[in-house]
Amino acid sequence: MPSTEELLKRLGVVLDPETLRLALTHRSYAYEHGGIPTNERLEFLGDSVLGFAVTDHLYTHYPDLPEGDLAKRRSAVVSTRALAGIARSMGLGEFILLGQGEILTNGKDKSSILADTMESLIGATFRNHGIEIARQLVLRLILPLLRDVEVLGAGTDWKTAIQEIAAARKLGSIEYRVTGSGPDHARAYEAVLHIGGIAYGQGTGPSKKEAEQQSAALSWKMIRPQNDSTVTS
Known part of the structure; x- marks a missing residue:
């Protein structure tokens, strides 16, 4: 596994080692190591921070769009597919702590695991630095997607x-x-x-x-x- 310092460099944030390790701990790894804490609570927190940051940005920068169009754009860029794409672009899968079962089934490239871990890292950033730094992280990750017409269709069936x-x-x-x-x-x-x-x-x-x-x-x-x-x- 590459150094987590490289991951932090790609994220553009500094996290304390304990919080970072928690953010990367999938439940399959926790189960195999005596039931240690998982990243699920950080994921829950990060999901809220992500939603707030994206909603605030859309409301502020797209004043002429009706509520329905704002909701579609938000849904597209916070979708599992979009978040997993961001995670793959930074090689996040190599850093996630997985149990043997997930390792054997290529869990490091599963969209659901990648997206959930991305949210947990946002939650970890909020815990370490507060809402403004977490918001800046979200916008660095998401703004390129908002400019991509194809990604805005990511929520489409x-x-x-x-x-x-x-x-x-x-x-x-x-x-x-x-x-x-x-x-x-x-x-x-x-x-x-x-x-x-x-x-x-x-x-x-x-x-x-x-x-x-x-x-x-x-x-x-x-x-x-x-x-x-x-x-x-």
Whole structure:
């Protein structure tokens, strides 16, 4: 495991060793080490700090957006998918303390574990430094996503969206062709969406569900009307 100093450098914050270790302690590791405290309480705290910081930023900087659009943007950038993407970009999985079962099933790349740990680190920052430093951390992580139109669709159920547009345009039946590769503990999946017998988007992911969602999202962008810049919700 790389030094946690490198992780703190990537986060841009300083945390005391005890709080940092707690933030990185998954329940599977805690269970195997005598029931020591887990990061779940910090995750609970970080989720609230994250929501507050993003909501305040959206309210302040998007004064013309109605409540519904603000909620969609917030949902997209605080989603499990978005947070896991941030975590992967900084290599967070290598630092998380996991039990052997999670290690064997590639827990360090599971979106749910990565997103939860990201929230626990936000909670740890709040505990060590207060709301302003925690808010600054959240904005450093989230602002690039708010500028990314594709990420703003992260909360969308793309499989439903593609069904709707395929039906509206009478493109034919939908079929996801999924293949898996790699050992059982580090399985990777590839999904290709076929509509009316024609291959469209190809998606990948650590689970069939994520691969299919990515495939559907890419396909939706391929077949949507050229003058349609909206995201289905």
